[in-house]
Amino acid sequence: MNTSTDYVVETCNLSKSYGAVQAVQDVNFKLSSNEVVGLLGDNGAGKTTLIRMISGAEKPTGGQIMLRGEPVEMQSPRDAMRAGIETIHQYNSTVGTMSVAENIFLGREMLAGRIGNFGILRRSEMRRLAEASLGNVGFHLRSPDAQVGELSGGQRQGVAIARALQFQSKIMILDEPTNHISVKETNNVIDFTKNLPNRGYSGIFISHNLGHVFDCCSRIVVMSRGRIVADEKSEALTISKIESLL
Template identity: 75%
Template sequence: MNAESEFVVETRGLRKSYGAVHAVKGVDFRLRAREVVGLLGDNGAGKTTLIRMISGAERPTSGDILLNGEKVSLRSPRDAMERGIETIHQYNSTVGNMTIAQNIFLGREPLGWKLGNFGILRKGEMRKASEDALGKVGFHLRSPDAIVSDLSGGQRQGVAIARALQFQANIMILDEPTNHISVKETNNVIRFTKELPERGYAGIFISHNLGHVFQTCSRVIVMSRGNIVADRATADITIEEIEGLL
């Protein structure tokens, strides 16, 4: 870690173009440790493209991404995960035909004895760790062996969040985490997001629900047409002002 950097994530002049379409236009974005920032913007504003670059799913056309003050090249979501960035997407953070435990350990399964690239899964360890991680999130599901496709949308979000906790991510990107889930499950996600700083995490919370943003975030960044048009503490801006910028 660069001791001089106060930011866990920073972008400098970040750009992404698709042919003649300039989705992100030289964005300077900053996220401090133990801070939750709301990232806002209408469809096409550039926020999804920005997040895809920070999470390793897209390569920038130009500009830099820094983690803890160090320039990095994130070539894939796996690169980002290995550096402590977990992205919890609205729809595709879990695999429906796998169990809860399999989803939480997806791609990082603990193995017993090995023969080449093969080994025996330590399933008991996976079940116990999955139950513990879900408990920390406040989701108490009936069994870690339950198939994820049988869960509600909010329960699936809980599984994705539990996976991030299990592998000690320090930066969590929550992409529309309260869409299409029940009131109780929404409250669970909001409570968890509000607790991120005291748990030692930084977070980026993307949502069209400004009420949820104001409940969970200490700062909001508003994007429009590929640019950041506002970067303000939530205490210093109103929902009406934000709506005027979107």
């Protein structure tokens, strides 16, 4: 039986209200080490608010978040990143006007030194590491100097995933990562997500595509009206059962 120290993420009666609207109510969510959990729910079910609290983008109005058995109060997404949590959104995880390498090291640039208030970037090393990180997740781009805005949706997802790996973010939140990308790119993302436990990572996979969730998640959590209404091993659920809960 798991104890709180077995979980890399655990929420205890976590709640979030916006005035009179209760978006999340007393949610007890758990993510074990080397596990990928599917998080499902219709629009307004509370799943987005839940992951925003876990990733530091929203502050809870009640309850507690635990990381590796310790209570935390994250004030921002940067706090979450420092704690090893990286969120990979459908589109807004990258900056289109910056290069692939600049995106991977955004906010965590490698400096060779400073002249006054200006940092001197180790550009060649950042380019080399960016290329290696992309190769590790199966995304090979023509150049780490390419502008991200020129890439396909799936390639942009690859850049966001490579950034998470580069900085050893052991907990990955993948928010609709397969929306509006090609079949080949979707397969890359699914294969990467499925293999997270083998790499020593844990993941929360949010998708409206139930087939993708069953493909890569060992456990599925379903939310409705701000509460968890199902938390089962994937093999114990069916698509029709999930649809009846949404």
